[in-house]
Amino acid sequence: MSDNIRIINDATCTFCGCVCDDMNLTVDLDAHKITKAENACVLGRAWFKEHGGNENRPFALIEGREASTEEAIEAAAQILANARFPLIYGLSDTTCEAQRQAVAIADMIGGNIDTTTSVCHGPSGMAFEGVGESTATLGEIRNRADLLVFWGGNPAESHPRLFTRYTVTAKGMYVPNGRKDRTVVLVDVRRSPSAAVADIFVQVKPQRDFEVLWALRALVKGRRVDPGIEQVTGVPLATLEDLAQRMKSCRFGALLFGMGLTMTRGRHFNSGALLALATDLNEYTHFVAKPVRGHGNVTGADNVVSWQTGFPFGVNLGRGYPRFNPGEFTSVDLLGRGEADAALIIAADPAANFPQSAIEHLRRIPVIVLDPKTTHTSKLARVAFTTATYGINVPGTVYRMDDVAISLRPALPSPYPSDEEVLTRIKERVRELLGGNRVPAMSAA
Amino acid sequence: MPETMTPIGGRSSRQGTSLCAGKLEAEYIEVSSTVEMNVEDMARLGLKDGDPVRLRSASGEVDVRCKGRTTKDLPPGLLFIAYGPLSSRLMASDTAGSGMPISKHIAVTVEPVSGQGQEERAS
Numbered sequence: 001m002s003d004n005i006r007i008i009n010d011a012t013c014t015f016c017g018c019v020c021d022d023m024n025l026t027v028d029l030d031a032h033k034i035t036k037a038e039n040a041c042v043l044g045r046a047w048f049k050e051h052g053g054n055e056n057r058p059f060a061l062i063e064g065r066e067a068s069t070e071e072a073i074e075a076a077a078q079i080l081a082n083a084r085f086p087l088i089y090g091l092s093d094t095t096c097e098a099q100r101q102a103v104a105i106a107d108m109i110g111g112n113i114d115t116t117t118s119v120c121h122g123p124s125g126m127a128f129e130g131v132g133e134s135t136a137t138l139g140e141i142r143n144r145a146d147l148l149v150f151w152g153g154n155p156a157e158s159h160p161r162l163f164t165r166y167t168v169t170a171k172g173m174y175v176p177n178g179r180k181d182r183t184v185v186l187v188d189v190r191r192s193p194s195a196a197v198a199d200i201f202v203q204v205k206p207q208r209d210f211e212v213l214w215a216l217r218a219l220v221k222g223r224r225v226d227p228g229i230e231q232v233t234g235v236p237l238a239t240l241e242d243l244a245q246r247m248k249s250c251r252f253g254a255l256l257f258g259m260g261l262t263m264t265r266g267r268h269f270n271s272g273a274l275l276a277l278a279t280d281l282n283e284y285t286h287f288v289a290k291p292v293r294g295h296g297n298v299t300g301a302d303n304v305v306s307w308q309t310g311f312p313f314g315v316n317l318g319r320g321y322p323r324f325n326p327g328e329f330t331s332v333d334l335l336g337r338g339e340a341d342a343a344l345i346i347a348a349d350p351a352a353n354f355p356q357s358a359i360e361h362l363r364r365i366p367v368i369v370l371d372p373k374t375t376h377t378s379k380l381a382r383v384a385f386t387t388a389t390y391g392i393n394v395p396g397t398v399y400r401m402d403d404v405a406i407s408l409r410p411a412l413p414s415p416y417p418s419d420e421e422v423l424t425r426i427k428e429r430v431r432e433l434l435g436g437n438r439v440p441a442m443s444a445a
Numbered sequence: 446m447p448e449t450m451t452p453i454g455g456r457s458s459r460q461g462t463s464l465c466a467g468k469l470e471a472e473y474i475e476v477s478s479t480v481e482m483n484v485e486d487m488a489r490l491g492l493k494d495g496d497p498v499r500l501r502s503a504s505g506e507v508d509v510r511c512k513g514r515t516t517k518d519l520p521p522g523l524l525f526i527a528y529g530p531l532s533s534r535l536m537a538s539d540t541a542g543s544g545m546p547i548s549k550h551i552a553v554t555v556e557p558v559s560g561q562g563q564e565e566r567a568s
Contacts, residue, residue, distance in 0.1 A: 015465070046462035118544040126543065158456040189453060190525065191518050206451050206523065206550045263454070263548040267541070294456075314544050330544025352468055352530045355538040355546050356505055373467050376530060 002030035011409045013040055014093070014296030014391035015047040016159050017401035018138075018166070023048075025411050034392070034411055041160035048411075051372065051389045055415055061384045069417055075383045076344070076368045077429035083342035083366075085318070086111040089331045090348030091305075092120075092298035094370075094419040095396030095408070099297075099304040101423035102346055107308075108430060110318045110439035112340065115301040116348050117313040118330040120259065121291040123268035125302065125312045126326060127275055130268070134278045136254065136288040137402045138162075143172035144286075147250035149185040149243075151274060152209060152260020153292050154192040162292065167256070168197050174251070183246060187212070188260060202243065205234035210266045212240070213273035219244035220280050248284040255289040262291075293401035296391065300399035320439035335361045344368045344426075346419055347390075351376035370419050385422050388414035396420065447554035448490065452480065452500065452524040452535065454548050460527035468529070477529025482555075483521045484513040490557055497558040500524075502551050505534040508558050524555070 011023040025048065026036035032055075037048040060072030067075075080086055088106045091099050092115055106113035117125060141148075148167050155162040163169060168184055175181035186198035187209075195201045204212050212233045215225045219241055227237045247253055255278050261270035274289055281287035293299050302312040309315045311324035314331075327333055331350065334340050335358035342365055351359050352375065362380060369381040378384040388394045393414035399405055463473035480498065492498060498511045509531060519525060526532045528548075535553060536546045 015461070042458055043461045043465075046465040050465035050467075114544075119546065119548075122544045154455060157458045158461065160458075190520065190523060192455075203520075206453070259455075260453075260549065262545060264550050265547065267543045267545050326544035327540055327542030330540065332538055332546050333540055333544060336538030349468065353528065353533050355536040356534055357538040359533075375468055379469075 002028055004029040006411075008409060008411045011411060012391050012398070012406055013037070013044040013047060014398055014408070015043050016296060017293030017299060018159050018161050019296055019398055019400040019406050020044065020161050020165060021406050027411050032412060043160065048392065051392050057374065057386045059386055059416065061378075061381075063382055069385065069422065072383050072385055073422065073425045073429055076385075076426050077433060079342050079366045079368060079383065080105065080109055080111075080344060080426065081430050081433035083109070083111075085340050086342040086344065087331060087334055087340035088113045088344045088346070089350060090116060090346040091301040092116040092295035093347035093390065094297060095390050095394060095398060096297065096300045096304050096405075097396045098346065098390075098419035098423055099301055100308065101420055101427055102344070103305060103308040105344070105423065105427045105430060106315075106317050108427065108434065108437050110320065110437075112316045112318070112329050112334060113305060113309070114315070114329065114331045114334075115298065115305060115313045116295060117298055117302055118326065119332060119353065120294055120298060121262055121271075122313055122326060122330065123262040124257075124271040124291045126268040127272035131272045131276050132279065133275055134282060134288050135290060135402075137404055138166040138290075138400065139404075141254045141288070141290070142166045142170045144174050144252040145172075145254045146175055146181055147183050147185070147246060147253040149187065149247070149253065149255045150194060150198070151187040151255060151257040153256070153258020154188070154194045155256075155258075155292060156192065156194040156197065158258070158294065159292060162256070163197055167254070183250070185243065185246075200243070202235055202239060205232075207265045208233040209261055209264070210270050210273050213270070213277055215240055216244050216247070217273070217277050217280055220248060220277065220284070247281055247287065250285055253281060253285060253287040255287070256292050257289065258292050259294075290402060297398040299401050299403060300397065303399050303403065318439065320437075332358050338364075340365060342366050342368075345377050345381070346370045346423070349375040349377045351380055370422055372416070386416050387419050387422060388416045390419070394418040394420075447501070447556035448486070449552055450482075450486070450522050450524050450555050451550050452526050452532070452553055453550065454526055454528050454532045457527045460529070473529070477527050478507075478509045478531050479527070480509045480511050481514045481519055481525040482511045483519050483523065484515055486521050487511060487513050490555065492557055499556050499558045500535060500553040501556075502535040502537075502553045504537040507531040507534050524553075
């Protein structure tokens with residue numbers, strides 16, 4: 001390590017939705033890399049180690065040939081201006097400022113905009129609209145919750161500091177002894193590494209979360225539940241009765257749920273059942289529910305797309321006004337049916353994560369990708385931009401999983417442009433090509 | 446004889462750390478092409494740690510390496526596989542009007558693969 005060292009205090013890790021903003025980074029300015037990330041978890045350490053310093057990639061590729069950012073902007077703008085049903089997708093690993101530009105492009109070209117939320121907690125977003133959300137910030141949970149119920153997730157591996165900074169072992173104003181003052185429950189289909197922190201592990205048969213949640217709702221309301229529930233769910237009635245009683249008698253309870261609910265049969269009904277249970281419990285005590293979000297700014301994507309269009313994901317602007325319809329305007333469906341004729345992918349890798357029929361359609365259409373790394377999607381793209389990494393190279397705003405906005409404090413400069421810069425320039429060039437919005441605004445008449 | 450089992454796709458620590466290095470790097474490829482399986486199921490199928498095994502759903506098939514887990518950690522009939530390009534090949538694109546393809550609890554048949562590594566099949 002050289003002597004040319006800079007310390008950045010209170011930097012933010014954007015690997016996962018915890019968005020921990022207490023990173024103390026040691027930056028070797030000569031080596032142009034982050035050599036130490038104090039307070040980071042194992043995922044955060046890998047994030048800072050592997051991002052920000054690699055400057056060997058070309059600025060852009062057009063059909064596999066090296067190109068300048070300017071040439072790629074022209075090529076991308078031509079694709080978008082000529083498309084009849086363009087899809088804009090991704091956005092969960094970039095700043096709110098870049099997300100805003102992506103929505104503006106979708107609006108201008110009458111496109112379809114969707115985020116990785118649709119294959120994450122999109123079903124929970126649908127459930128919010130159906131039954132509402134009894135919510136709290138992670139700070140409130142840290143300071144107040146004496147009962148924590150983790151459901152269908154494995155934060156020990158996916159969000160390690162959710163346990164230590166905000167929930168299980170964190171000491172708070174009304175839980176001064178931290179772990180000793182809290183009861184921790186894990187509900188899952190397998191004994192994941194997160195079970196090690198739980199006082200109670202409830203093992204549910206696969207695809208039976210809804211039945212367990214509905215039985216808990218009945219027990220909380222004092223209704224009788226048939227002991228045969230054990231055959232259906234794998235959970236003895238006595239276990240459910242005990243859990244219902246604990247939920248009703250705690251001072252402040254929190255249900256923190258993962259994709260074990262949203263990615264399985266039932267999807268938004270599962271999330272809706274859990275949200276309804278939390279709301280029911282407020283007849284007896286204070287209870288909240290929060291989805292545990294994966295990507296660093298997926299919550300920002302929900303917020304930005306919502307405040308710009310009125311809906312969180314799966315939004316079509318083809319008629320000049322926003323329409324929201326999961327199953328129709330969500331990316332897996334739209335690509336799987338072979339509908340989009342161009343795609344702009346920002347900070348996401350659908351060619352690795354989507355079903356095969358959707359990936360096959362991506363191979364058939366012109367794809368534009370913005371990403372700091374080479375990905376499966378950038379390899380099939382007609383135009384691929386290398387962009388700087390948010391939080392490490394790029395300032396801006398992100399939203400923590402509890403909708404708290406956090407400003408980024410970058411550590412290293414980058415020769416590559418930010419997503420916001422590239423998207424802004426694409427937007428300006430598309431505007432020149434189209435002479436304004438493709439779909440005229442509706443008249444008041 | 447192939448057996449029907451239920452894979453759970455999910456995140457793991459190594460999947461997360463290797464993701465940072467890059468999805469096209471060796472460690473991520475290795476992590477995302479390993480399936481955890483109950484040790485009793487493995488014994489019945491004549492499998493040991495590291496053996497190639499074929500998972501086939503209604504939408505696709507992949508060959509992955511298996512790794513044993515005790516019944517306490519992973520019940521018989523369940524599989525765990527880190528999210529990645531291979532787990533995605535098992536998903537159908539029908540989302541039942543939700544936008545979300547079923548990514549966990551997809552019924553698959555499981556059978557040992559002899560004489561052919563996953564690298565060849567995945568190429």
